[in-house]
Amino acid sequence: MTPQIAVFLVLAAMAVAGAVSLILQRHPIHSALSLIVVMVSLAGLYLLLGAEFIAAVQIIVYGGAIMVLFVFVIMLLNAGEEERTNVSRMARFVGVPLGVMFLLEVAYWIARATSHLAPPAAQLVSTRDLSTLLFREYVFPFELTSFLILIALLGALVLARREDSD
Amino acid sequence: MTGNDLQSYAPLLLHLTLAMALSGVLVLLSSLVGWRRPSTTKSQPYECGITPTGDAREPFSVKFYLVAMVFILFDVEAIFLYPWAYIFRELRWFGFVEMILYIGILLVGYFYLWKKGALDWNRPAVRRDRAS
Amino acid sequence: MNEFASQHPILVVALPKIVVLLLVLLTSLAYLTWFERKVVAHIQSRWGPYRVGPHGLLQPLADGVKFLFKEDVTPAGADKFVYFLAPFLSLSLAITSIAVIPFGPKEFTVFGQPTPLAITNLNIGLLVLFAITSMGVYGVALAGWSSNSKYPLLGGLRSSAQMISYELALTMSVVGVILMAGTFNLSEIVMSQQGFHWGFLPRWNLIGGPMPQLLGFLLFFTAAVAETNRAPFDLAEAESELVAGFHTEYASFKFAMFFMAEYSSMITVSCLATILFFGGWLSPFPQTAAFAWAHYIPAAAFALAGLALIFYGIRYLTMFGRVVLPVLGVVLGALALLFIRPGVTEFVQGPFWFLLKVVFFLFVYVWVRGTLPRLRYDQLMGFGWKLLLPLSILNVVITSLAIVLTQR
Numbered sequence: 001m002t003p004q005i006a007v008f009l010v011l012a013a014m015a016v017a018g019a020v021s022l023i024l025q026r027h028p029i030h031s032a033l034s035l036i037v038v039m040v041s042l043a044g045l046y047l048l049l050g051a052e053f054i055a056a057v058q059i060i061v062y063g064g065a066i067m068v069l070f071v072f073v074i075m076l077l078n079a080g081e082e083e084r085t086n087v088s089r090m091a092r093f094v095g096v097p098l099g100v101m102f103l104l105e106v107a108y109w110i111a112r113a114t115s116h117l118a119p120p121a122a123q124l125v126s127t128r129d130l131s132t133l134l135f136r137e138y139v140f141p142f143e144l145t146s147f148l149i150l151i152a153l154l155g156a157l158v159l160a161r162r163e164d165s166d
Numbered sequence: 167m168t169g170n171d172l173q174s175y176a177p178l179l180l181h182l183t184l185a186m187a188l189s190g191v192l193v194l195l196s197s198l199v200g201w202r203r204p205s206t207t208k209s210q211p212y213e214c215g216i217t218p219t220g221d222a223r224e225p226f227s228v229k230f231y232l233v234a235m236v237f238i239l240f241d242v243e244a245i246f247l248y249p250w251a252y253i254f255r256e257l258r259w260f261g262f263v264e265m266i267l268y269i270g271i272l273l274v275g276y277f278y279l280w281k282k283g284a285l286d287w288n289r290p291a292v293r294r295d296r297a298s
Numbered sequence: 299m300n301e302f303a304s305q306h307p308i309l310v311v312a313l314p315k316i317v318v319l320l321l322v323l324l325t326s327l328a329y330l331t332w333f334e335r336k337v338v339a340h341i342q343s344r345w346g347p348y349r350v351g352p353h354g355l356l357q358p359l360a361d362g363v364k365f366l367f368k369e370d371v372t373p374a375g376a377d378k379f380v381y382f383l384a385p386f387l388s389l390s391l392a393i394t395s396i397a398v399i400p401f402g403p404k405e406f407t408v409f410g411q412p413t414p415l416a417i418t419n420l421n422i423g424l425l426v427l428f429a430i431t432s433m434g435v436y437g438v439a440l441a442g443w444s445s446n447s448k449y450p451l452l453g454g455l456r457s458s459a460q461m462i463s464y465e466l467a468l469t470m471s472v473v474g475v476i477l478m479a480g481t482f483n484l485s486e487i488v489m490s491q492q493g494f495h496w497g498f499l500p501r502w503n504l505i506g507g508p509m510p511q512l513l514g515f516l517l518f519f520t521a522a523v524a525e526t527n528r529a530p531f532d533l534a535e536a537e538s539e540l541v542a543g544f545h546t547e548y549a550s551f552k553f554a555m556f557f558m559a560e561y562s563s564m565i566t567v568s569c570l571a572t573i574l575f576f577g578g579w580l581s582p583f584p585q586t587a588a589f590a591w592a593h594y595i596p597a598a599a600f601a602l603a604g605l606a607l608i609f610y611g612i613r614y615l616t617m618f619g620r621v622v623l624p625v626l627g628v629v630l631g632a633l634a635l636l637f638i639r640p641g642v643t644e645f646v647q648g649p650f651w652f653l654l655k656v657v658f659f660l661f662v663y664v665w666v667r668g669t670l671p672r673l674r675y676d677q678l679m680g681f682g683w684k685l686l687l688p689l690s691i692l693n694v695v696i697t698s699l700a701i702v703l704t705q706r
Contacts, residue, residue, distance in 0.1 A: 004172065007179075029380060029443065036436070043429075047175060056425035057245055064432025065241045068462055069234040071439055075455065076231050123171060127422060127482065131249035135257055139264060142246070146271040149239045153275040156235035157284055160228050177312035177418040178426070181397040182390070184316055189390040189555065193382055196551030200367045210374060230459050233679070237462040240687070244469040247694060248425065251476035254698060255705065262702050269691060276688075285683045287676035 008048055015041035028074045032067060039063045053127045232284060243272055311411045312418075316397075319417060323396055327561045328358035334664045341668035352611075352619030362554070370550035373445055380444035385548065385555040388437030392559035392566070395430040398423040399569045400485045402579045402648025414485070415649065423484040424476070427570065428469060431525070435461050437559065438527070438544050445547035453543025456675060457527050463679060464524035464531075467686035471517035474697040475574045478507040488578030497584060502577035509700035515575040517690050519662075522567040524682065526560060529667035533675050568659035569652075576655050579648035596650040597637035604630030 018037035025031045039062045047055040134142060246268070254261050279285055332347065332354060339346030347354025372381065400416035400423075407413070420426055435458050442454015476482065479490040493501040503511045524531035533543075545556045572578055583592035604627040611623025637646050673681065 003176070027377070029377070029440075033380070033383075033440075040433075048172070050172070052175075052420075052422050053249065053425065056422055056429045059429035060425070060432050061238070061241060061245060064429070064435065064465075065234075065238045065462070068435050068439070068458065069231070069238055071436070071443075072230055072234045072455075072458075075439075075443055075451075076228070124421065127249065127252060131253040132256070135250055135253065135261060135264060143264070143267055143271075145246070146243075146268045149242060150271055150275040152239050153236065153279060156232060156239070157279065157282060160232040160235075160284070173308075174418050174420055176308045177316065178394075178397050178420070180308060180312055181316045181320075181417050182394045184320060185390040185394045186386075188320065188393070189386045192389070192551055192555055193386050195366065196555075197370050200370055200550055202369055202371075204371070206374070230455055233459050233463060237466060240466050241469070244466060244473075247470065247473045248476065248482070251473045251694075251698075252480060252482065254477050254701065255480050258702055258705065262698055265698065266695070269695065273691070280684065285680065287679045 004048060008045070011041045011044040011048070014038075015045070029071065032070045032074055035070065036063055036067050039067065050124045052124050053130055229287065236279065236284070239275075240272075243269075311413045315413065316417055319396065320393065323393060323562065323565070324558075326565065327558050328362065330561045330564070330660065331361070331557070332358050333660070334667070337661065337664040338668045341665070352614055352616065352623055355622070365551050365554040368550040370552070371547075373447055373547045375446040376547065377444040377446070380440050382552075384437050384441035384444060385552045385559075387440070388434065388559040389555045389562070391430055391434050391437070392562040395427055395566045396562070396569070398427050398484060399566065399573070400488065400578070401652050402645075403485075403488075404645050404648060406645070416485070419485055420483065422482040424472065424482045424487070427484075427566070431563070431566075432465060434559075434563070435465075437556075441548065441556070442544035445544075447547050450544050450546045453533075453546065456533050457544060460531065460533060460678060460682070461525055461527070463682040464521045464686070467517055467521040467682060467690050468525055470687070470690035470694060471514050471521060472574060473690075473694045474509070474511050474514040475503050477694070477697050477701055478503060478509070478511070484573050484578075488573055488580065491577045491580060494584050497586075500577055500580065500582050502575065502580070504575045508704040509697040511575055511693075511697070513689065513693050514697070515571070517686055517693065518574065519571055519659075521682075521686055521690075522571065523663065523666065524678070526563045526567055528560070528564065528663060530670040530672050531678060532672065533678055564660060564663055565656070568656045568663070571659050572652060572655040579652040581647055581651050593643055593647065594638070596646050597634045597643070599634075599650075600630050600637060601634035604628065604632075604634060 015038050018034045018041065022031045022034035022038065025034060040059060043055040043058040043063070046052075046058055247265070250257075250261060250265055257264070335357075336346040336354070347357040350356045350360045372378070397417040398420055400414060400419060402415040405412045405414055438461065439454050439458040442450045442452070442458070445451070475487065479487045481487060481490070491500075491502045491506060493506070495501060495506065499505065501507065504515050505512070527533075545553055548556065581592060583589040583595075607627030607630060608624045611627055612620055614620050614623055636642055
């Protein structure tokens with residue numbers, strides 16, 4: 001077992017465990033923390049694939065910015081522990097088998113596709129290539145993102161506006 | 167180790183592991199060493215000697231939410247500046263115009279935020295339009 | 299041993315380096331508190347720590363032991379897991395960020411393996427550093443939230459909002475340097491600042507290149523002081539209104555851990571300022587024959603400091619001081635003798651200038667704290683969003699314009 005595979009297994013296990021804990025945790029803050037674990041392990045997985053720039057951006061934007069907003073919102077709403085309801089009969093008899101079937105199906109297709117998957121990168125993807133691609137070939141989408149951000153800014157303002165009315 | 171392969175991240179991982187181990191040991195030590203004589207008064211939250219009133223986790227101003235939201239958006243912008251600056255010497259005027267357009271569009275949003283008072287901390291979150 | 303080293307470079311080469319760096323870092327953290335108390339005391343015409351050891355030199359040790367044996371009080375109603383997680387996160391992230399900092403140009407060999415004077419030399423070292431610091435917000439926010447007390451909650455919220463606001467200006471103020479260097483690799487950024495104006499003025503990013511980054515540096519340092527929650531931006535610890543901010547409910551070593559994290563980020567920021575704007579390990583003197591004497595500055599500085607310590611130490615007040623200070627002086631003198639040796643002189647140059655600049659920035663940190671009054675919270679947020687952010691965008695535009703215009 002090469003070190004890469006070992007690190008991959010650990011990161012994959014962390015990501016899955018974080019995702020499961022995200023659903024099972026009762027307190028929203030604990031769920032948010034689990035989501036941060038997922039984000040960071042994803043960044044590690046990107047790094048294993050050789051995409052170091054994307055890995056760093058994943059942590060800076062998702063780990064350091066978006067999750068801060070999540071934590072703020074949870075604190076803002078003062079969301080307490082969620083109450084557990086009894087699992088309905090419908091969910092138990094239809095939902096669980098359907099979920100298991102879906103998982104099996106996904107596993108089957110992934111298993112079939114493994115032969116086509118590239119091995120983990122030995123070389124890191126050059127940030128220069130990535131930048132050239134972004135700023136030469138995909139200039140138009142890049143400029144469009146600025147409009148997207150502009151619209152999101154306005155959206156944030158409109159959402160925050162509610163406070164006045166009460 | 168030239169920094170061109172995945173190998174160069176291994177020391178960082180090792181460093182992180184050691185740092186975490188060290189912090190973990192310190193947290194453990196702080197709860198193991200040292201005496202403890204707990205009492206209800208001692209474990210009360212600190213409120214300048216007055217008996218604590220109410221729950222600490224109260225809802226707070228929507229301003230913090232707005233700041234975090236706007237931070238995400240500008241953080242994305244800052245992240246786009248990084249790869250651009252990386253190859254700027256090859257892009258030259260093309261890159262310059264490209265980024266002026268990009269920043270210009272965002273500055274419109276920035277000044278709108280400013281005019282609406284979203285950047286002022288002691289005013290209510292967003293000023294109402296006078297016309298309405 | 300050499301064969302084993304070539305097969306397992308990480309275990310044999312990286313591990314000792316990391317252990318040594320962490321030990322040095324922890325010691326410097328401890329003595330940085332002493333340094334800060336001394337400097338602030340002298341700014342305010344006081345003596346500062348004086349009793350524990352000569353000139354209070356053993357004070358950090360005494361503080362450490364005291365913290366360890368204090369009663370560890372956990373507030374009622376605290377979220378135990380998060381309450382323990384917050385100092386852990388703060389400290390481990392803060393001391394990890396030093397790993398990407400290069401301290402000198404020379405490679406040295408450990409068991410026959412050449413290795414740089416840094417834990418690791420990454421292509422995107424700068425981004426990795428920002429990634430690690432961006433996670434530091436959680437330590438503050440979670441500490442404030444988990445204590446289940448009003449002051450920590452307010453302090454935690456305020457300082458996390460402050461940290462994210464100034465992180466923007468911090469990331470944008472660095473773009474000017476990347477524009478000039480065209481790389482995220484910290485060693486390469488230092489190497490891009492080689493050379494001299496008119497033969498004597500170093501072409502460091504602060505004053506060199508197509509567009510001197512003076513504005514960029516001021517923005518960077520201001521934002522960095524705010525990012526590390528230091529005075530005059532230490533709103534979280536505004537004693538007059540928030541008691542101690544997010545760590546009000548922390549006691550014992552967990553309380554000390556927040557301080558270790560703060561001082562550690564101070565060191566990282568000073569290293570970063572040195573690398574990005576002040577030429578990193580580059581000497582301020584040209585490498586010409588006329589300046590050959592500059593090579594002996596490290597040795598001379600150590601020798602002078604050693605002599606001063608010996609002469610001052612033998613007349614010190616206490617018996618203990620009369621032994622310890624001269625011994626320290628002799629150690630410094632021995633180091634000075636070592637630095638004159640041919641191979642060592644070249645090797646010492648880089649780290650010497652680097653650490654000298656870092657110590658200078660640490661002094662500025664303390665100086666600012668001793669001089670400037672604290673800002674009000676609305677002023678603080680306004681300052682970040684309405685002044686630093688537009689100025690840093692302006693800096694990016696001007697720098698890129700200057701590069702396009704001067705490039706042939």
